[in-house]
Amino acid sequence: MVNQSVPAVSVEEAFRRYVVPEIEVLLRVARSITRHDQDAEDLVQDTLLRAFRAIDRFDGAYPRAWLLTILRNTQRNRVRRQRPVLLADGGDGRDELANFGGGIEPEIVLDEKLLEDDLQAAVDALPENFRGAVELVDLAGLTYEEAAAVLDVPVGTVMSRLHRARTRLREQLGPRHDRRTP
């Protein structure tokens, strides 16, 4: 297999250069989408496999966006396989992609345990659309543009949902954590 788009780089080198550094971000996003640790790991594994098979056609530009597209398509296929009955009703997996709701079990150690518990509860309490934006941008570390591509919505929508979500989080956490509060 020869990399035609980036001739100076071998397929192996291209994979190591463009894909491997994105593994943690892919897993962050997958956990947000699946809300299940094992499913998220399986999803990223499938994504890596597909990326490896397609790396010879990748031009080297915006690897994260390219990988997120693969991850999103992979998840849609997985949902299709798992939920044939729903698809008969016209579903295409988008609902599942946008279905950011409880169940995530982060194994995290934060300095401020109180803030961590409060924060998780506050995130879980957000409306689904807001939660999706927060999880992709703030928890997964995506840009607005990348999050918009994953959610299949305009960037302005991500921005609006994110800003409103943060304001809600700030309001919820504010009374206890606001340094101006006596």
Next chain:
Amino acid sequence: MKLRRLFGRFLHRDRMMCADVMRVMQDYLDNRLDADTARRAAEHLEMCKDCGLEAETYAAIKQALFELGAPPTEAVDRLRTFADALPDGHVS
């Protein structure tokens, strides 16, 4: 007195007010402002205690959210091992 106020306004016409900073706060935290607006916002946050604390609170929440999203290290390691094996054909 009026002249001094007018002169002060002219001198500080570049300055942002609290409401201006609140409008761009999220974009400021996400580094999405142009250089000039970011500089003016930073100047305001530096001199205005309330807005500065507000920005710090938002930044602390943003940082805590990123830490909250951290996946288990073992899972990342397993996926790196999987990825490393792909070019060698150990995984099909």
